[in-house]
Amino acid sequence: MTPSERAVDAYLNEMSWAMGGSLAEQQAARDELRAHIRESARDHELQGLSPDDALVAAMRELGAPEDVGVSMRASRGTTPLRKPLVQPAGALMLERHRVRNMPPVALLVALGALAVAVMVAAFAFVWPL
Numbered sequence: 001m002t003p004s005e006r007a008v009d010a011y012l013n014e015m016s017w018a019m020g021g022s023l024a025e026q027q028a029a030r031d032e033l034r035a036h037i038r039e040s041a042r043d044h045e046l047q048g049l050s051p052d053d054a055l056v057a058a059m060r061e062l063g064a065p066e067d068v069g070v071s072m073r074a075s076r077g078t079t080p081l082r083k084p085l086v087q088p089a090g091a092l093m094l095e096r097h098r099v100r101n102m103p104p105v106a107l108l109v110a111l112g113a114l115a116v117a118v119m120v121a122a123f124a125f126v127w128p129l
Contacts, residue, residue, distance in 0.1 A: 004056075008034065015072065016029070018066040041055045
């Protein structure tokens, strides 16, 4: 992957973070913007810019990635909450999930009551009259 392609991926990652929504919505927006950046870069190359400078100019024309992401969020109807976190390398960081190793409280209370009932019954059976 060339440095210019990494710059495009970094731009798209920042846009995805600002956009939020589902991974499928983010991927559709990324594909759409990547195609738009390539077309714009090709136009700049035809005007005489080098390929790397053409990519930089194409991304500059789009604007800040955060602003593009916010506008994409508004156009796709996604909420700003519950955003998958996309790292620059493309790996996903899923939200932290709280793991409970203890059973539910109601189950603990029921088991405790059962243990007490068994002890009371055993004690009553053994108690001399």
